[in-house]
Amino acid sequence: MLLSMRQVLDEAAKGGYGVGAFNVNNLEQIQAIMEAARATKSPVIIQASRGARAYANDRFLYHIMIAATEIYPEIPTVLHLDHGNGFDTCKSAIDTGFTSVMMDGSLMPDGKTPSTFEYNVDVTRKVVEAAHAKGVTVEGEIGVLGGIEDGHGAGGTGLEHVTDPEQAAKFVELTGVDALAIAIGTSHGAYKFSRKPDGAVLKMDRLIEIHNRLPKVHLVMHGSSSVPQDLQDIINKYGGKLRPTWGVPVEEIQLGIRNGVRKVNVDTDNRLAITGAIRKVFAESPEKFDPRDYLKPAREAMQKVVALRMTQFGQAGHAGDYEALPLAAMADRYAQPVA
Ligand code: G3H
Ligand code: 13P
Numbered sequence: 625m626l627l628s629m630r631q632v633l634d635e636a637a638k639g640g641y642g643v644g645a646f647n648v649n650n651l652e653q654i655q656a657i658m659e660a661a662r663a664t665k666s667p668v669i670i671q672a673s674r675g676a677r678a679y680a681n682d683r684f685l686y687h688i689m690i691a692a693t694e695i696y697p698e699i700p701t702v703l704h705l706d707h708g709n710g711f712d713t714c715k716s717a718i719d720t721g722f723t724s725v726m727m728d729g730s731l732m733p734d735g736k737t738p739s740t741f742e743y744n745v746d747v748t749r750k751v752v753e754a755a756h757a758k759g760v761t762v763e764g765e766i767g768v769l770g771g772i773e774d775g776h777g778a779g780g781t782g783l784e785h786v787t788d789p790e791q792a793a794k795f796v797e798l799t800g801v802d803a804l805a806i807a808i809g810t811s812h813g814a815y816k817f818s819r820k821p822d823g824a825v826l827k828m829d830r831l832i833e834i835h836n837r838l839p840k841v842h843l844v845m846h847g848s849s850s851v852p853q854d855l856q857d858i859i860n861k862y863g864g865k866l867r868p869t870w871g872v873p874v875e876e877i878q879l880g881i882r883n884g885v886r887k888v889n890v891d892t893d894n895r896l897a898i899t900g901a902i903r904k905v906f907a908e909s910p911e912k913f914d915p916r917d918y919l920k921p922a923r924e925a926m927q928k929v930v931a932l933r934m935t936q937f938g939q940a941g942h943a944g945d946y947e948a949l950p951l952a953a954m955a956d957r958y959a960q961p962v963a
């Protein structure tokens with residue numbers, strides 16, 4: 625059974641750890657995450673973007689995820705929609721069987737134009753109503769990520785629309801979201817920073833202010849790949865052309881986790897690991913043409929990255945802490961008057 629993200633994040637808050645949310649598009653990525661979860665005894669959040677849904681088809685994604693829950697029954701597993709861009713996208717994910725959705729109303733449906741606060745509240749509240757009636761979790765976003773490399777971002781450096789703590793508090797109150805994505809200078813993709821980030825470009829002080837203002841809210845860090853040098857080096861060694869770049873250092877993410885961050889979004893690091901492994905096989909064994917000869921090392925490389933992040937974020941060892949609640953029980957809980 626897939627469980628709600630709210631339950632996983634509530635447990636993470638109790639235990640004081642963060643949970644990686646890893647993007648997937650195919651079978652091998654799901655296998656890599658589930659194997660890493662089993663090896664480290666971790667609860668997992670697996671997320672699919674609109675692009676992933678279009679690439680793989682919802683029915684394939686959903687049924688592979690159900691297979692994952694059958695093969696790995698000991699792992700609490702969430703299926704989450706990453707960066708939903710409107711009510712209908714979120715609704716179709718809920719109808720498919722996603723147990724959590726992100727309504728990213730910080731941007732207009734085009735995924736790049738910053739929206740108004742009123743638009744964001746309105747669309748997010750509608751999604752919360754529809755989702756909570758089914759026990760499904762909702763992540764909202766306030767403030768806007770920078771970059772546009774992987775879609776979903778307003779461009780720029782990421783510092784133009786950093787989250788305002790008071791606005792964040794108002795947003796949570798008006799929408800009833802379960803988790804809140806904030807903007808603190810990160811962006812999606814490999815090219816986040818042109819040097820190792822310090823407080824001038826990565827606003828951890830702002831994150832701490834938001835946590836102090838909203839100590840009970842589960843915060844989400846998007847654009848949290850660390851873009852490790854060793855993964856960049858493998859790609860470039862085997863014919864790739866990555867420009868020098870820096871991601872979010874793991875110790876900054878760990879500081880975030882000590883200050884209310886419960887969900888940490890990682891996609892790019894896995895893309896790098898997969899690409900490096902495939903390039904290596906192509907360069908060293910150009911005679912090979914069986915896809916398993918390069919997809920297997922690619923899957924193993926991703927599994928290694930995911931297992932490391934699970935350990936670094938602190939979710940390792942927590943898979944057996946709790947029993948999954950059915951979505952119907954979550955729906956009942958949302959229906960109770962707030963104490
Ligand atoms: O939000 C960005 C994630 O890395 C997903 O990227 O939209 O290219 O699937 P995507
Ligand atoms: P990265 O591009 O840093 O991996 O971020 C992924 C993300 O935020 C997905 O929503």
Ligand code: ZN
Nearest residue numbers: 812846847889
């Ligand atoms: Zn994101």
